[in-house]
Amino acid sequence: MDISFDLLINAIVAGLLLGGFYAAVTAGISISFGMLDIVNIAHPGFVILGSYLAYYINIHFGLDPILVSILMLPVFYALGCLIYQVYHLSFEKRGQDALRGLAFFFGLLFVTEVSLILVFGVDYRYVEASYIGPSLHIGFVDLPLRMLVPCIAALILFAAIELFITRTFIGRAIMAVSQDQLALQLQAADPIKIKRIAFGLSIAVAAVAGALLIIIQPVEPSVGREYIGRVFAICVLGGLGSMPGTLIAAMLLGVVESLTATFYGPSWAPAVAFGFLLLTLAFRPAGLLGR
Amino acid sequence: MSPLLHVDNISKRFGGFVALDGVTLEVAPGERLGLIGPNGSGKSTFVNCISGTLQNEVGSVRFDNQVMDGLAAHQRTHRGLARSFQLPRPFHSMTLADNLRIPLLYTVHARQGALRTTAELETRCHELLDMVGLLAKAKQMPRDLTQVEMRKLELARAMAAEPKLLIADEAMAGLSHSEVEDILTLLFQLNERGIGIILIEHIMSAVMKFSQRLAVLVSGKKIADGKPEEVVRNPEVVRAYIGE
Amino acid sequence: MTRVNTANFSLIMVAIGVVITLIAHAIGVDYLYFASYTILQFIVLATAWNILGGYCGYVNFGSAAFFALGAYSSVFIHKVFPLPVPLLIVIGAIVSGVVGLGMGYLTLRLRGSFFAIATLALAVVLQTLVVNWDFVGGSRGAYIIRPEYLEVGSFKIPYIEYLFILMLALAIIALVTARTIERSQLGFGFATIRDDELAAEACGVPTLKLKLIATALSGAFMGMAGAPFPYYIGYLQPQSAFGLEYAVNSIAMPMIGGTTSWVGPLVGAVLLGTAQQYATVTISSAVNLLIVGLMLVAFVIIAPNGLVGLVQERLRRKRS
Numbered sequence: 064m065d066i067s068f069d070l071l072i073n074a075i076v077a078g079l080l081l082g083g084f085y086a087a088v089t090a091g092i093s094i095s096f097g098m099l100d101i102v103n104i105a106h107p108g109f110v111i112l113g114s115y116l117a118y119y120i121n122i123h124f125g126l127d128p129i130l131v132s133i134l135m136l137p138v139f140y141a142l143g144c145l146i147y148q149v150y151h152l153s154f155e156k157r158g159q160d161a162l163r164g165l166a167f168f169f170g171l172l173f174v175t176e177v178s179l180i181l182v183f184g185v186d187y188r189y190v191e192a193s194y195i196g197p198s199l200h201i202g203f204v205d206l207p208l209r210m211l212v213p214c215i216a217a218l219i220l221f222a223a224i225e226l227f228i229t230r231t232f233i234g235r236a237i238m239a240v241s242q243d244q245l246a247l248q249l250q251a252a253d254p255i256k257i258k259r260i261a262f263g264l265s266i267a268v269a270a271v272a273g274a275l276l277i278i279i280q281p282v283e284p285s286v287g288r289e290y291i292g293r294v295f296a297i298c299v300l301g302g303l304g305s306m307p308g309t310l311i312a313a314m315l316l317g318v319v320e321s322l323t324a325t326f327y328g329p330s331w332a333p334a335v336a337f338g339f340l341l342l343t344l345a346f347r348p349a350g351l352l353g354r
Numbered sequence: 355m356s357p358l359l360h361v362d363n364i365s366k367r368f369g370g371f372v373a374l375d376g377v378t379l380e381v382a383p384g385e386r387l388g389l390i391g392p393n394g395s396g397k398s399t400f401v402n403c404i405s406g407t408l409q410n411e412v413g414s415v416r417f418d419n420q421v422m423d424g425l426a427a428h429q430r431t432h433r434g435l436a437r438s439f440q441l442p443r444p445f446h447s448m449t450l451a452d453n454l455r456i457p458l459l460y461t462v463h464a465r466q467g468a469l470r471t472t473a474e475l476e477t478r479c480h481e482l483l484d485m486v487g488l489l490a491k492a493k494q495m496p497r498d499l500t501q502v503e504m505r506k507l508e509l510a511r512a513m514a515a516e517p518k519l520l521i522a523d524e525a526m527a528g529l530s531h532s533e534v535e536d537i538l539t540l541l542f543q544l545n546e547r548g549i550g551i552i553l554i555e556h557i558m559s560a561v562m563k564f565s566q567r568l569a570v571l572v573s574g575k576k577i578a579d580g581k582p583e584e585v586v587r588n589p590e591v592v593r594a595y596i597g598e
Numbered sequence: 599m600t601r602v603n604t605a606n607f608s609l610i611m612v613a614i615g616v617v618i619t620l621i622a623h624a625i626g627v628d629y630l631y632f633a634s635y636t637i638l639q640f641i642v643l644a645t646a647w648n649i650l651g652g653y654c655g656y657v658n659f660g661s662a663a664f665f666a667l668g669a670y671s672s673v674f675i676h677k678v679f680p681l682p683v684p685l686l687i688v689i690g691a692i693v694s695g696v697v698g699l700g701m702g703y704l705t706l707r708l709r710g711s712f713f714a715i716a717t718l719a720l721a722v723v724l725q726t727l728v729v730n731w732d733f734v735g736g737s738r739g740a741y742i743i744r745p746e747y748l749e750v751g752s753f754k755i756p757y758i759e760y761l762f763i764l765m766l767a768l769a770i771i772a773l774v775t776a777r778t779i780e781r782s783q784l785g786f787g788f789a790t791i792r793d794d795e796l797a798a799e800a801c802g803v804p805t806l807k808l809k810l811i812a813t814a815l816s817g818a819f820m821g822m823a824g825a826p827f828p829y830y831i832g833y834l835q836p837q838s839a840f841g842l843e844y845a846v847n848s849i850a851m852p853m854i855g856g857t858t859s860w861v862g863p864l865v866g867a868v869l870l871g872t873a874q875q876y877a878t879v880t881i882s883s884a885v886n887l888l889i890v891g892l893m894l895v896a897f898v899i900i901a902p903n904g905l906v907g908l909v910q911e912r913l914r915r916k917r918s
Contacts, residue, residue: 102711104659104715153898161711162655162656162657162857165657165659165714166657166853167899169657169894170850170894171895173887173894174892177884177887177891178888181884181888288722291718299712330726330729331726333722333723334726334727336719337719337720337722337723341716344712344716345704
C-alpha cells in the first residue's frame with residue numbers, strides 16, 4: 064500500500080482532535096466508575112441525549128450548540144443527582160449484588176435510546192453553526208473547525224474537571240470518598256451527598272460532551288452504544304481514576320481509530336475500541352498509568 | 355521438623371502505600387501462633403497474602419513444603435490452609451447447614467475423591483454446627499443470626515475445610531467474656547487434633563492464654579517474634595501499643 | 599414442594615412437549631407456529647442468560663452477539679454446504695460456546711463489571727465484523743430459502759412446524775439443564791459465586807473454572823437459539839440478528855420473572871413474549887420495547903426477585 068505522507072499526517076491529526084473529544088466523553092465515566100465505583104453504562108445514553116437536546120434547541124432557536132451545552136449543565140446535573148438518589152436508595156443501601164445496579168443502568172440506557180427513536184426517528188441529525196464547514200490549513204495539514212472547536216472545548220472542560228477535583232474542597236472530598244468513606248464521615252462530610260454531587264457532575268459533563276459530539280458528526284440514537292466500548296476502553300487503558308492517563312489513552316485510541324478509518328474504511332472503527340479493550344485486559348489490566 | 359508454613363520476606367504495596375514490608379514468619383505443624391498489631395499494621399493484608407486472596411509481589415509463601423506463590427485461594431484451601439474472615443462473609447442465600455456443605459463438597463471431597471452420601475454430609479454439617487453451638491439454627495438463614503453467631507458460623511466454615519493450618523482473623527471481636535472462652539475452648543480442641551492455628555486478635559488475655567508463640571506486626575513490619583511473656587515486655591512492642 | 603428428581607422431570611417435560619406438539623398440529627394455523635416459535639426462542643435465551651446472570655451473578659449484556667453468532671454460523675455453512683438444521687444447532691452451540699469461553703477467560707479474572715462491559719462491546723464489534731463480511735451478506739443481508747415442507751420418506755409437515763418442534767425441543771433441553779444445574783453441586787457452587795466470591799474461593803470453590811463453565815453453557819444455548827433463525831426469518835440482516843429486542847429481553851425476562859430458579863425465565867419469557875407479540879401487532883414495535891425497558895427498570899427497583907420472588911414471599915408470609 065502506497066501510504067501518502069499527507070494522508071498519514073492528516074489522519075493522525077484528525078485522530079488527536081478526536082481523542083481530545085473522547086477524553087471529555089470519558090471524563091464523566093472517570094468520575095462515576097473510577098471514583099464512585101458505579102458502573103453507569105447508561106452514560107453514553109446521556110451523551111446522546113445531550114446531542115439531541117442541542118440539536119433541538121439549535122434547530123428551533125438557532126443557538127450555538129456549545130452555548131446550549133452550558134445552559135444544559137444545571138439541568139443534567141439535577142438529573143444526575145436524581146438518578147443517583149434512586150440508585151442509592153434502591154441498590155447501594157440495600158447492599159444488593161452488582162447485578163441489579165447494572166441491570167438498572169442498562170434499562171436506563173435502553174429506555175433513553177428507544178425514547179429518542181420514538182421522538183426523533185432513526186435518521187441522522189446534525190446541527191448548524193458557523194464553524195461547521197470551514198477548515199484551518201497549516202501547510203498540508205487540514206484542521207476542520209468542526210473538529211478543532213469541539214476538541215478545544217473538550218480540553219478546556221477536561222482541564223476544568225481536573226482542577227475542580229484537585230483544588231476545590233468538594234473535588235477533594237470526591238477523591239476522598241473514593242478512597243476512604245469512613246474517614247470522610249469522621250470529618251463531618253456526608254459521603255452520600257458528596258457522591259450525589261459527583262454523579263450529578265458526571266451526567267452534566269456527559270451532556271456537554273453530547274453537544275460537542277453533534278458538532279463533530281451527525282448523530283442517531285444507536286450511536287451511544289458505539290461509545291460504550293470506546294469509553295470503557297479508554298478508562299481501562301488509562302488506568303481507572305487517573306485523569307492524565309485518560310487523556311493519553313483517549314488520544315491514542317483516537318489516532319488508531321482515525322488511521323484504521325482512513326486506511327481500512329470507516330466501518331471498522333467501532334471494532335478498534337474493543338480490540339484495545341481486549342488487549343489491555345489481557346496484557347495490562349492496570350492500564351498505562353494504572354495504580 | 356520443617357515448618358508447616360514458611361513465609362519468606364513478603365512485601366505488598368497498594369499504589370504508593372506499603373502494606374507489608376519484608377515479613378518473614380514460620381509456623382510449625384500443630385503450633386499455636388498469636389499475631390497482634392495495631393489497626394492498620396498489615397495483619398489482614400498478611401492473611402490475604404498467605405491465603406491467596408491477594409498475591410504478594412516480593413518474597414514467597416511455602417506451605418507443607420509446597421510453594422504457594424501463584425496459586426489461587428481455592429487451591430491453597432485444598433492443600434490445607436484455611437482462613438476465616440474478619441468481617442463475616444456468609445453465603446446469604448443458603449441455610450447455615452448449606453453454608454457448611456460448600457467447603458465439605460468443594461474442599462474435602464476434592465481432596466479425598468471419595469464422595470460421601472447426602473446423609474453423611476448432613477451429619478457432618480450438624481456436627482460442625484454443634485461444635486460452635488449453632489445446631490438449633492441449622493435451617494435458618496444467615497440474616498437471622500446475631501453478629502456473634504455469624505462469627506461462629508465463619509469459624510465453623512473454615513473448620514469444615516479440615517485444614518492443617520487455620521487462620522482465625524479477629525474471630526472474637528465484640529464477644530462477651532464467656533463467648534471468648536467458648537471460642538478459645540473450640541480452638542484448643544482443634545489444636546489438640548494437630549491443627550496449627552494462627553490467632554489474630556486484639557483481646558490480649560485470650561492471646562496470652564492461647565499462644566505458644568507471639569508475633570507482632572507494626573506498619574507492615576514484624577518487630578517481635580518469640581515467647582509471649584517476653585514479647586509483651588519488649589519496649590518496641592509496648593511503644594507501638596501505647597503510641598508515641 | 600415435593601422433590602421431583604431429574605429423570606422424572608425430564609419425562610414430564612417431554613410429555614408436555616409432545617402434548618403441545620399434537621395440539622398445535624391439530625390447530626395447524628401457520629401464524630400460531632410463527633408466534634410460538636418466538637416465545638420458545640425467548641425461553642431458551644432467558645434461561646441461557648439466567649445460568650450466568652441469575653445463578654452466578656455475572657451480567658451479560660451482549661446476548662444478541664451470541665444469538666447472532668449462531669444465526670450467522672448457519673448462514674455461513676448454508677452457503678458452503680447446506681446441513682440439516684439440528685446439526686446447525688450443534689454447530690451454533692459450539693461456536694457461541696467457544697467465543698463465550700474465550701471472552702470469559704480474558705475478562706472473568708478481573709472485576710465482575712469488566713465482564714459486563716466487555717459483553718456490550720462484543721455485540722458492537724461482532725456486528726461490525728458481520729456488516730463488513732460480504733460472504734454472509736454484509737449489511738445487505740442474506741437470503742435463506744426456507745423449503746415449504748419437511749419431507750422424510752412419507753412423513754411430511756410444513757417447514758415452520760418442523761422449526762417449531764425443534765425450538766420446543768431446545769426449550770425443554772434448556773429448562774431441564776437449568777433445573778439440573780440448580781440442584782447439583784455445580785449450581786451450589788454458582789450460588790456461592792453470586793453470594794460472595796471471595797468467601798467461595800476461601801471455601802475451596804474453583805470460581806474461575808465454574809464461571810467459565812457458566813459462560814460457555816450460556817453462550818452455547820444462545821447460539822443454539824440463533825442457529826435456526828435464518829431459516830425462520832428467510833432474510834437475515836445484521837440489524838435483526840443483533841436487534842435491540844434480544845439484548846433487552848434476555849435480561850428483562852429473567853429479571854422480571856425471577857432469577858433464582860429455572861421457573862423465573864420461563865414465566866418471564868411466556869408473559870413478556872406473549873404480551874410483546876400482541877403489542878407489536880397493535881402498537882408499534884418501538885413503543886413495545888420502551889415498555890419492556892421501563893418494566894425492567896421498575897422491577898429491578900421494586901421487585902428485585904421478580905414475579906417468582908413475589909409469589910415466594912406471599913407463600914412464606916402465609917406460612918408464618
